[in-house]
Amino acid sequence: MTSQKQSYNKSFLDIDAQITLLKSRGMLFHDENMAKKSLLNLNYYRLSGYWSPFQNQDDTFKDDTYFEEIINIYEFDSKLKLLLFGVIEKIEISARTKFAYYLSRKYDPHPLIESNFLDKDKFDKTYKKFRSELSRNNKPIFIEHYESKYNEELPPIWVCVEVMTFGILSQFTKNIKDIQLKRTIAKCYNLDISVYEPNLYHLSILRNDIAHHSRIYNKTFKITPKIPNKLKSISNQNAIGYIYNTIVLIDYLLKQIDNKSEFMNEINTLILSHHIDKSKMGYPRK
Incomplete structure (x- = not known):
């Protein structure tokens, strides 16, 4: 028996909204302007594969998780x-x-x-x-x-x-x-x-x-x-x-x-x- 599919309900987020979402989950930034440039060039979804090990089960980030460290990785x-x-x-x-x-x-x-x-x-x-x-x-x-x-x-x-x-x-x-x-x-x-x-x-x-x-x-x-x-x-x-x-x-x-x-x-x-x-x-x- 296959599970019932559901509609995809996530909406578009502009770069500022992406930064706001990351902040709300505990992500820290040394340079937000550089972070915005990175997100615009590298894709939020793509980078999420690199920051997922730094997240808790509820999607919040572990203490002292900096965006710049994700870019380094x-x-x-x-x-x-x-x-x-x-x-x-x-x-x-x-x-x-x-x-x-x-x-x-x-x-x-x-x-x-x-x-x-x-x-x-x-x-x-x-x-x-x-x-x-x-x-x-x-x-x-x-x-x-x-x-x-x-x-x-x-x-x-x-x-x-x-x-x-x-x-x-x-x-x-x-x-x-x-x-x-x-x-x-x-x-x-x-x-x-x-x-x-x-x-x-x-x-x-x-x-x-x-x-x-x-x-x-x-x-x-x-x-x-x-x-x-x-x-x-x-x-x-x-x-x-x-x-x-x-x-x-x-x-x-x-x-x-x-x-x-x-x-x-x-x-x-x-x-x-x-x-x-x-x-x-x-x-x-x-």
Whole structure:
């Protein structure tokens, strides 16, 4: 039995009314003019996700909750997302390259055919998504060049991966029929297949969340990382859905790609510069 829906009855509030409402709930301000500018640029509803941890059950704010601290957390979250987006790109490009290299070495330059994949229905679904990506109006020049010159339906795999989304890459990877081939790819990162595959998917979801400007700080993710045993001692199994465990995973993957990676130092510097409560990111409490 479904619950009965009701009409939405909240009315529009101008910026001054938004400030008044926040004040009535106990929010404090150092500079109301700057707060008004922030609300006009960032959206009251968007910021509410950042101040909700500072609220009591009746929506009033806890003592000494300043609007400026909410903006500090928001700015930290924005910088964190930029940093994560950049490093996920490195992992994505590396994973694309391994996928293209090992499939073309095993088969031929055009390995995206049903017989090379385990589940026909899943392959067909993923393949259709990929063909849709290739059929977009704003095709890269190198795709247009290929289609004008060659007969094959698809470009060689090393070209295909350049327009393959991370999500599609993860779906194709999971569906590879040849177990030894999958092991070879996963071994490039010193991981087992059972760890590599779900983490590709996890990172593809996180990348999309970031691309759509979703909040990362103080958020639990439904699609969680699968932490390899070798990282269990530094992960936090009591906060598996928070970003900290993903940070641990990303740091590990980056070091498999480039052992000079400074990612973890960059994360720590960012946290310190904004005086952030790391426990809200799933960091272990010391």
